[in-house]
Amino acid sequence: MHGFRAAAAYAQNVPGDALRSSSSITHERNFQQIMIDKRLVPFGGLKKEPFSGSHHGMRYLLAGDDGKNSTTFTAYVYPEPWCFEQTPEDQKESATFPLSEEGMDQAMAWLNERFETEKKRWLQAAQDTMHTIAKKV
Numbered sequence: 001m002h003g004f005r006a007a008a009a010y011a012q013n014v015p016g017d018a019l020r021s022s023s024s025i026t027h028e029r030n031f032q033q034i035m036i037d038k039r040l041v042p043f044g045g046l047k048k049e050p051f052s053g054s055h056h057g058m059r060y061l062l063a064g065d066d067g068k069n070s071t072t073f074t075a076y077v078y079p080e081p082w083c084f085e086q087t088p089e090d091q092k093e094s095a096t097f098p099l100s101e102e103g104m105d106q107a108m109a110w111l112n113e114r115f116e117t118e119k120k121r122w123l124q125a126a127q128d129t130m131h132t133i134a135k136k137v
Contacts, residue, residue: 035112036060043104046073054080057126058115059087062107064099073099075107077114079125 035055041062045051047070050063060077061084064070078084078092095110097103115122 035115036108038104038108041104043073043099043101046070046099052084055111055115055122057122057124057129058118059084060111065096070099072096073103073107075110077111079122081125081129 036053041051046062046064047068048064050061052059052061054060057080058077059080060075062073062075065072065074074094074096076084076092076094078087084092093114095107097107097110
């Protein structure tokens, strides 16, 4: 098993044989809608280190708001290609959530909503990445 089915089986923690069943299309559609599997984000670890990634042109950063004393964290989204620090402030969006399991659920929903709402923007950013970098060099 390889490719998309293997990734779906891993991320969904579903045995590979289950994906070969008649419900495999449903599993694959559900997987495509999940940008970040929250099980991969150690929300308690946000007190020590930020967590970042990207999804089809939309970069995201999750960071605790008060170091080891954090009770909230902020999620940021911004377009590729630059890192958080090099992206102009007017291109960043953010929302704050409680540092809890429920807060992580809310943040994942917000990230997915931000992607779906501005999907064209993010996909264009992904497509333009190399052109943008070439202009800067």
